[in-house]
Amino acid sequence: MHRDSDRFKLFSRRAALLGGGQALLLSGLVARMYYLQVVESDRYKTLADENRINFRLLPPPRGRILDRNGLHLAVNQQNYRVVLIREQTPDIAKTLQALGALIRISKSDQKRILREVKRKRSFVPVTVRENLTWEEVARIEVNTPDLPGVMIDVGQSRNYPDGADMAHVLGYVAAVSEAELTGDPLLELPGFRIGKAGVEKVHDLALRGSGGTSQIEVNALGRVIREISRREGEPGADVHLSIEKDIQKAASIRMGEESASAVVMDIHTGEVLALASTPSFDPNAFDKGLSAEDWRALTNNPRAPFSNKAIAGQYSPGSTFKMVVALAALEKGVISPSQRVFCQGHTELGDAKFHCWKRDGHGLMDMSAAISQSCDVYFYEIARRTGIERIASMARRFGMGETLNLDLPGESKGLVPDPAWKRATVGGPWHPGETLLAGIGQGYILTTPLQLAVMMSRLVNGGRAVFPRLTHSVTGVPEDVPRETPDNLGVNPAYLKIIRDAMAAVVNDPSGTAYRSRIDTPGMTIGGKTGTSQVRRISRAEREVGVVKNEDLPWEQRDHALFVGYGPIESPRYAISVVVEHGGSGSRAAAPVARDILREVIRRDPVSAPPAGAETVTASKAEGQPWE
Amino acid sequence: MGMNLEKFNQPQLSIGQKLLHLNWGLVLIVGVIAGAGFAMLYSAANGNVDPWASRQMVRFGAGFLIMIAAALIDIRHWMRLAYPLYVLGLALLVLVEFRGTIGMGAQRWINLGLFQLQPSEVMKVTLVLALARYFHGGTPENIGRLTFLIPPLLMVVAPVVLVLKQPDLGTAIMLTIAAGALFFLAGARMWIFAIVGGAGLAAIPVGWQFLHAYQKKRVLTFLNPESDPLGSGYHIMQSKIALGSGGLFGKGFMLGSQSHLNFLPEKHTDFIFTMFAEEFGLVGGLALLGLYALILVYGFGIALRSRSHFGRLLAMGVSSTFFVYIFVNIAMVMGLIPVVGVPLPLVSYGGTALLSLMFSFGLLLSVYIHRDIAIGRRGLVDDD
Structure with missing residues (x-):
């Protein structure tokens, strides 16, 4: 038995050692638990929240x-x-x-x-x-x-x-x-x-x-x-x-599938009522994502549905530029409104021959007739007298050659050429013939339909530097409050009246180029100016056998048709510009479109009470006309 | 020390008497801990008895019967059965090697139709039985001889190698530690442990080569859990977060957000202690740890009161194994040791583990009931 008691002693000793070791290890666990759950608890609580709480x-x-x-x-x-x-x-x-x-x-x-x-x-x-x-x-x-x-x-x-x-x-x-x-x-x-x-x-x-x-x-x-x-x-x-939905739609529908654009502006406030460009695309399609096929069809269309031609398209203004030339000439004093120039169908400068659109000539033309019948020879002459610098500066005063800061992306600057510009970009000196071309809005000069509408507004609002604007307000807060009265451009109101009356004659005088596009309804009459800008050069040979008619040319070579207009004549309120790409002639393709749109605009504005800013117009009327 | 003397010392008890002599305190604690386990499984299933709590209760019921039955069987019968049971366990391990079901990337189960048997769990008990049986015959003299230690060493190595092949590193370590405890209690010389320990340390670099990739990763992750918070460090990090956020008093029953939102992995098995500590805090965790400690104390008491060396070794073996499980599991979920797949005794969901655990408690109780039976060193050869 004593051997067993020895064994028992050994066992007890070892068991005590083992138990002690176990107790030690268990206290280690307790310490660890205390550390995690008490000492570090806050940290782990934060981590736990980060785990389970998501921000969405x-x-x-x-x-x-x-x-x-x-x-x-x-x-x-x-x-x-x-x-x-x-x-x-x-x-x-x-x-x-x-x-x-x-x-x-x-x-x-x-x-x-x-x-x-x-x-x-x-x-x-x-x-x-x-x-x-x-x-x-x-x-x-x-x-x-x-x-x-x-x-x-x-x-x-x-x-x-x-x-x-x-x-x-x-x-x-x-x-x-x-x-x-x-x-x-x-x-x-x-x-x-x-x-x-x-x-x-x-x-x-x-x-x-x-x-x-x-x-x-x-x-x-x-x-x-x-x-x-x-x-x-x-x-x-x-x-x-500032857009008026129905006018925009009317303009868009009127232009149809033509490659065209139209801008309608309030001449006093600069509010853009319509800014249409056709053909267009369906913006709803982009929300869902456009198929590659549709995308190609849109981008490959020669009539450029994606381009907002009203602000990005740049065109030679053609005859719609003649008012600016006339004002520059009047301001320089190189001609008076009643002074006449003889048009025999062309004029010559050195070796070059400059043609009027009317092959047989207009005969004797004063300023008003030259504008209403769009005589090119008259403007060659006064442009020559005025010089390119004066014409360019007048063009700039009327909003050309620079963007107008409409709040839309993609606005083009257009181009107002002068000798300095030519030297810097094209190279070489300015030729006098180029001044003559500028006189009829051809050559280097480029404008956007928006610039044309602004020009028209400034011509008929009493010569004030109105700027176009598209945004009325963003949630009730007016975005850019229009200035009470825009800066005066410093153009003699009497000159402006001459121009305005001549533009009225363009549409309302039987000899005017846009007579077919007049509106007879009292209070809704409109004035304006046609323009046809060449997109190809007419060779001397072709001119001798007879210029090919637009209808016989492929679409891309036909002339651009332009029209700038205003109305109503009695108390102007709205300006419009219409450009129909390759439309043929301004009087046939652009003026009727502009008339129909303006009729919609004026019809929707029965209150013919002149708005703020209109006084300038009436005042200018009262000033009298020095050459009559 | 003849058989007559033993028979004289120990009156034969009837079954009724044995039941009366059962250590009901221990049974009660086991019941309380198992009850806590049911509650956690109920919570882990978001307030459902299915799929875990109900099945666990059934298993516990079965385990309870096994425990009582084992407790009532005479300790001498257990001593007689020790080797056959060990051989059976070993045979099962061999069988699983060839016929086992692959689960969780390791071959661990044998499908018995009714339930899946995990032979390595069985081995934990039978190894203790066999070693206790062997060392019962050892004297302080011959235990000092190396030749005497060779047979038990082989008894340990055989199952450990088989378990490692499954591969189940966790169980292999458990078996080794429990066996080591028995060698220690039997009186093996301290220098043997020193040599074996030193050899073990020296073998680490070699053994590292034999580890599976996931095992290496677990060890590396343990060394630096933050290095890979969404990979294998995830488990440890999430476990610490859940546990730490529980604080002093916990978030309340069924309110452990980390566990219930599934940030905590394996919350019904290996990480159930984390969930418990998240919901009941430090106070709850300490209470559970206290209950476990009480079982260990009972184990010591029973071992020291047993008159047979086999009984002492068996009781200490069982309670030491139990301790190792508790320690390894809780230390793992708190990030103190690498992640090894070890369940928390009585609480984690699991079949064979619970049954073999209850069986081992039955053995413990048997030692208690038959504490006064002295068994000669030569064992049962001339007994009965």
Whole structure:
């Protein structure tokens, strides 16, 4: 037995050692637990919250774009889409088949859905189709019991009710590209759209608003468990434009499929009522994403549907430039309104021969007749007398050669040539013949339809430097308050009256070039000036056998047709410019369009009460006419 | 020390008497801890008895019966059965090598139709039984001889190698440590441990080569968990976050956000202690640890009161194994040691582990009931 007691002693000793070791280790665990749960507890609580709480951005609804009367130009539309949630769908193929019996699902969509279903987590909805009609929504809703995991989801998409008619003003929105990421987390939201052109682009920040945040509790897989708190964002601001929807649409429809543009302005305030460019494109298509095919069709069209010709198109102004030349001549005193120039159909300068559009000549022409009948020889003569420097400076005073800071992207500067410019770019000295060409708005000179409308406004608003503007206000806050009275250009009002009366004669005198486009209705009469600008050189040989008629030329070689106009004559309020590319002649192709648009404009403005700024016009009338 | 003397010392007890003599305190603690386990499994399933709590209760019921049955069986029978049971366990390990089911990247289970048997869990008990049986016959003299230590060493090496092949590093380490405890208690010389320990350390670089990639990764991750927070360091980081955020009093039953939002991996098995500590805080964790410590104390008491050396070794072996499990699991979830797949006894969801644990408690109770039976060093050869 004593051997066993020895053994027991050894065992007890060893057991005590073991027990002591275990107790030590257990206290180690206790210490560790204390360290984690008491000493470091706060740190781990923070980490735990970071784990489970996610911030989610709430995209703000985009601001609307409204016309001057508050009519909707760009709005957000409920976009009903049908989504599929994998984890609630026992058999995806079967469900898709059942769904396919109710709404059309294309082959490519089906492939995409199956791909996304595999890639995304089981609780993330996969879009089956967007932009469902009400009927389709109803059909799905009725059949929901047979469609497990299928849900109708409401999103927002941008809608332009007027489609192509407004496209060049409004622009469009589309998905954010890599290069456009600025660090604003909103831009990284899937499906977020930003303005890519037009007003949508210029006022994108205001229209966008600011995102809200939602604190949500998520589990380790990212599944949302509940919303903890929510801070609503700032919805995008509404942008009110000076555009008048109906006028814009009328202009757009009137121009039809011509490659043309029209600008209608308030001559006193500079508000742009219409800024149309045709042909156009459907901005609604960009929200959904344009197919490569459609994109090619649009970009390859020779009539350039994407180009906003009203501000980006640059054309020789042709005869519409003659008023500027006349004013420059009057101001220099090289001619008086009643002084006459003889037109025999051409004039000569050195070896060169300069032709009038009227082969047989106009005979004796004073300024008014020269404008109303658009005599080229008269303007060759006074341009020669005036010199290019004076003409260029007058052109600049009337808004040419520089952008006019309309709040739209893509405005062209046009070109007002002078000897310095020529030396710097083309090289070589300025030829006197080039001055003669400038006298009839040909040669180097280029203007945009917007510049032409501004020129027209300044001609008939009493010579004030009005600037065009498109934005009335951004959510009630006036964007750029028009100056009470724009700066005076310092042109003698009497000269302006002469020009204005001559322009009235263009349309209303039987000899005027635009007589066919007159409006007889009292109070709605209009004045203006036609212009036809050559896009090809007419050779001497061709001139001898007879100039080929526009109708017989291929479209790209036909002359551009221009018309600038104003109305009503009694108390001018609106200016217009119309350019029909390769339209043939200004009087035939552009003037009727301008007349029809102006009639719409004036008809919609029955209150003929002259607005602020009109006094200058009446005042200038009272000043009398020194040459009569 | 003839058999007559033993029979004289130990009156035969009837089953009813044995039940009365059962250590009900120990049974109660086991029940309380298992109850806490059910509650955690209920919480882990977000307030459902399915799929874990209900099954665990059934298993515990079965385990309870096994425990009582094992407790009532005479300790001499257990001593007689020690080697056969060890051989059976070893056979099962060999069987799983050839016929086992692959699960979690390792071959660990044998499908018995009704349930999946994990032979390595069985081995934990049978190895202790066999070693206790062997050392029962050792005297302080011959335990000092190396030749005497060779057979038990082989008894340890055989299952350890088989378990390593599965591969199941965790269980292999458990077996080795539990066996080491028995060698220690049996009186093996300290310098042997020193030599074996030194050799073990020296073998680490060699052994490293034999580790599977995921095992190496676990060790490396343990050394620097923040290096790969979304990879394999994820488990440790998330476990520490859940545990630490529990604070002093916890977030409340069923309110452990980290566990319930699934940031915590394996919350119903290996990481269940984290969930417990997240929901009940330091106070709850210490209480659970206290209950475990109480079981260990019972184990010591029972071992010291046993009159047979086999009983002492068996009791200490069982409680030491139990301790190793508790320590390794809790130290792992708190980031003190690398992640090894070791369940928390009585609480983690698991079949064979619970049953073999209950069986080992049954053995412990058997030692307690039959504490006054002295068994000669030569064992049972001339007994009965």
